[in-house]
Amino acid sequence: MRLNTQIQNLFLEFICFLYILLFVYAAVSKLMDFENFVAQLGQSPLLSPFADYVSFGVIITEFTIAILLSIPKLRYFALWGAVSLMVLFSTYIVIILNFSSFVPCSCGGILEKLGWTEHLIFNAVFVVLGVGAILLKSRTNRILIKLSILILLSISIIVGLFLFSEDIMQKENPFIRRFPQGTAAKVAGTDLKNISYYVAGTEKNKIYLANRLAPLQILEMDTDLKNKRHYTIQLDREDFKFQAVEVRISPPYFYVFDGTVPVIYRGMISDWKAKVISEKKYYFSDIIFMNPELISFRTQKPYTGENIIGIAKGNDSLGIKYNPLVLQKQMDGIFDTDGTMQYSEALHKLVYTYYYRNEYIIMNENLTVAQRGNTIDTTTKAKLKVVKMKQSGDTKLGAPPYMVNRHTTISKNLLFVNSLLRGKYESAAVWKNATAVDVYDISKQTYVLSFYVYDEEGFRMKNFFATDAAIYIISGHYLLKYGYGERIQSKFQ
Incomplete structure (x- = not known):
């Protein structure tokens, strides 16, 4: 019993370490090339009208979750935030690939070398790891219902941004040009x-x-x-x-x-x-x-x-x-x-x-x-x-x-x-x-x-x-x- 608990704790530590490494690296990469990051968001079919807010919001959120994951007492709640953020990112990519009028550039850092499909797979792996960590640490039988609600809510946020963004771009365009590939x-x-x-x-x-x-x-x-x-x-x-x-x-x-x-x-x-x-x-x-x-x-x-x-x-x-x-x-x-x-x-x-x-x-x-x-x-x-x-x-x-x-x-x-x-x-x-x-x-x-x-x-x-x-x-x-x-x-x- 004690051995299983030790293995679970090591697994949780490992997943939290991966998430901390990912979010810190991603946030630092965005800060080091902040102007380019904002420009890329400005070209996004979903986020163009909100690029100023999203650029700061994503970096702050990534740093915050990384800090919370490093604190044992807050780690469980931080995992929920980490999974939600990765679902948001994954839903964004799905809409980009299947419903967007064009496909913009990827995010910065080493992940920029990944294609959108590879990026989606990468995100999905982290979602699965995060969900697994939550299930191991949870003590309630209704955890699957709560996770389903979290995932649906995250997906709804991105879908809502997509619909709202298209309406703003056509009716209230705040002078944001779109430069898709293949023009x-x-x-x-x-x-x-x-x-x-x-x-x-x-x-x-x-x-x-x-x-x-x-x-x-x-x-x-x-x-x-x-x-x-x-x-x-x-x-x-x-x-x-x-x-x-x-x-x-x-x-x-x-x-x-x-x-x-x-x-x-x-x-x-x-x-x-x-x-x-x-x-x-x-x-x-x-x-x-x-x-x-x-x-x-x-x-x-x-x-x-x-x-x-x-x-x-x-x-x-x-x-x-x-x-x-x-x-x-x-x-x-x-x-x-x-x-x-x-x-x-x-x-x-x-x-x-x-x-x-x-x-x-x-x-x-x-x-x-x-x-x-x-x-x-x-x-x-x-x-x-x-x-x-x-x-x-x-x-x-x-x-x-x-x-x-x-x-x-x-x-x-x-x-x-x-x-x-x-x-x-x-x-x-x-x-x-x-x-x-x-x-x-x-x-x-x-x-x-x-x-x-x-x-x-x-x-x-x-x-x-x-x-x-x-x-x-x-x-x-x-x-x-x-x-x-x-x-x-x-x-x-």
Whole structure:
């Protein structure tokens, strides 16, 4: 009898020693790399909104249980806490592997080298050891019922956090980006030898680049970025005082335009010859060619200069209509409503994204506002210093603007936004060499995920164009191709 008791005590001592070793090591590892630990929690599908609290809570709990396990009189109660904590960790992994939209990085220390499945097995072993120790030390017949309640309660806590976290991320996102694996990565690149190129459009297996310094020169490349051809656009008239000529390609047509003149040419990419289709009917600062007979543009109201969205149907001056309700003024109606305009041919929707606040507007082709969505940052009001010049009456910015969303591009139902703001739990070191692209599903008005576009030879991304197969990026004088992973491909409709 005495021998059995000694063996049981040795077994209990051994299990408690293992738990103390595990919790002390885990807590110290987290403290030594605390910033990374918090960042990893910030990427968790379950714990993102609670990362600040959980990061301290887990470390304190691990140290506390380890101390209590070292005190013989409190060891029994500490074992209950240890088993509960390991059940929490195990349930977290089960949800990550089976119910989460993505799988984040593992925890720190030596355990980081374990995969999630191996980590689950490791935790399960400690749960079994802990339960065995409690059963040996217990003197009540109802111990199994109490253990079952403890395990169910621990599981319920994690499930509740998972459901609550998803609701917060979609409805009250406190500017936490998610960077799951399998989003987008560089698969090809080429040196254009010129920093003036921008992506003008795509067609099947072709990419068309235009040159701001030589606006009538077109560079055609295949999607592997290997083969190239050069074309020269021929205009039927050149008697305009061009200031800012741009090219937009929407196969089988291409368009040449200058909103400051204003004039619009159209031609076929089969011969690269263009004719004037609109001359001095309306000025514009941005334009979208939805189809050969329907154009959307941004212009300014007379007298006030405030931005307004309009549409032009065909070549009929009477077909020009405006909707003053699309853009909502916060300060001056000029800078605070500035932004980018994109068109989803698949959904027949226009999308306008503000530069200086966290909002995008989804419109039908007749400019009726369908929905207003929000980007994940928290800038609801434009942070601008607008001044009016007394002599000229012009409105100008009196300080550098606080830009939120710089570039946008769209493919089908996915809106890609190049954000200039660093989110919560994101590394400052990464932001020195990369820029973030946030992806939104405009059909559901939800944030999907984010990925980084890393600087190419010190050049930051300055222009990009999305298709349903890849996203093409201009960084300095480089053209890059980022291929989509399963996480993005599965979101296309």
